[in-house]
Amino acid sequence: AFERTVEVNLLGVWRTVRAVLPHLISSRGYCLVVSSLAAVVHAPGMAAYSASKAGCAAFADSLRAEVRHLGVAVGVAYFSWIDTDMVNSSEGHPALSGLRGRRLPGPLGRxxxxxxxxxxxxxGVNRRAPRIYVPxxxxxxxxxxxLLDRLWTRIAPIGAAVTDHALLEDVAARGAASSRPMGPGGAAGFRGGQRG
Incomplete structure (x- = not known):
């Protein structure tokens, strides 16, 4: 699942940008790369996602410097938890449901x-913004x-231990398939016997 996440989230972005870059240059256009708040806040259990989205942000920041002299603007979007199938599908998982709300109170878990x-x-696109944030x-x-990373590194392992225990119990009860990626994206990666 780690390699599949990087393949889709980072290499997929790179391939898309590579394909459209000549058109962006000729039109002096704007490219928005979608990252995530997970690129900044590295939560336990999200290593592949956080790494791939941090890679997207770094790629976009470098690309911005590389193509600015050609009239191309590059932005990075940092989104928190968005009400999508990907986020909602984790809430139906026996071991993961409610984690966001319990471990991340207030605006962090919203x-x-x-x-x-x-x-x-x-x-942001209309302004050709270098960064877009939601929220x-x-x-x-x-x-x-x-500054906050030191505090997070002390707090996060507490939640990680609870999550690990719940996931191990879930795998013991329902089998290893219960730990694979969830939702429409996870299902797409497992069609036809593909394993990521």
């Missing part, structure tokens, strides 16, 4: 509507993360 993302993306406080989290 789901944000897709309409918030649409508004922010539209405004807005994610920008502050990104800037402050260097």
């Amino acid at each position: 789901k944000y509507p897709v309409s918030d993302v649409a508004r922010a993306v539209l405004a 807005g406080w994610a920008g502050g989290a990104r800037l402050l993360w260097g």
